Amino acid sequence: MKYKLDLSKTYLVTGTAGFIGYFLSKKLLELGCRVLGVDNMNDYYDVNLKYARLKLLEAYETFTFIKGDISDKEMIMGIFEKHKPNVVVNLAAQASVRYSIENPDVYIQSNIIGFYNILEACRWFPVDHLVYASSSSVYGANEKVPFEETDFVDQPVSLYASTKKSNELMAYTYSHLYKVPATGLRFFTVYGPMGRPDMAYFGFADKYFAGEPIKIFNNGDDENDLFRDFTYIDDIVEGISQLISNPPVSDENVLHRVFNIGNSHPERLMVFIETLEKCLSKSLGREVVFEKVFEPIKPGDVPVTFASTELLEKAVGFKPMTSIEEGLQKFTDWYVDYYKLEN
Secondary structure: OOOOOOOOOEEEEEOOOOHHHHHHHHHHHHOOOEEEEEEOOOOOOOHHHHHHHHHHHOOOOOEEEEEOOOOOHHHHHHHHHHHOOOEEEEOOOOOOHHHHHHOHHHHHHHHHHHHHHHHHHHHHOOOOEEEEEEEHHHHOOOOOOOEOOOOOOOOOOOHHHHHHHHHHHHHHHHHHHHOOOEEEEEEOOEEOOOOOOOOHHHHHHHHHHOOOOEEEOOOOOOOOOOEEOOEEHHHHHHHHHHHHOOOOOOOOOOOEEEEEEOOOOOEEHHHHHHHHHHHHHHHHOOOOOOOEEEOOOOOOOOOEOOEOOHHHHHHHOOOOOOOHHHHHHHHHHHHHHHOOOOO
């Protein structure tokens, strides 16, 4: 599908130094768009990686960066008043299901209060389109697969999932009351180069080079292994880019919709790990075998994630297609190069 992005408009991307935020900003800048990036540069994971991403974005003349937290309402309102963004992509949020069990406060601050501030700004300084990050975690322990956007999602099994479900409800309300055109995106296990170090695949590579075993939270049960719908970063960014210029239109006066963005091809966790070993072996030019320790499934984890992408395909004609073999090879090639590991 050809992009219809208006180069005269300003695109605000929150969480611009984050994993998805960086790659989306880079894509928009490559297309010639004017991008305003906001990020608080917190130290939830290695901040050096965030600054490395930011440095690459600052090479573009049409990129402007503002360091700030979306939970700061005065700052957010000031940005909207001064820059008047036409399109907003809210990717700033505290991520991770497991971390939400240990540190709930930051999820309320960033994911609830922060998103409320974005909605208020879009209310008072109207935008053409608000695109925001939701998550596949809203499906909870849903046993019906594949997950469809019309499924019941009122039983989240983590606070992180609760905040993302709350975002969808809040956005719906603002669309209904204040005519804010909004699109929520339920991301399914995003991975790739320059990704988040707290994600399992990244952590497995870290553990290997540290000479430590990897922990696999599936009870060591091959019969009932976990399945994840791993989605490569380029597919995520492609989907967002195509949706940005296609805001919702509703005959029911509610300008809100939700899409899954996933690979729609769930993989057994152990197959994913074996593929990661093979890709890392190829990147290094020698055999890599992880030392494995099996542990019980963690609270908040779900057995399966599996995206139906029919609505996304119908809306913009796009379906994620990158295989884990291709995606993980790109990750391990980047990892070995970035950390200057011998090969």
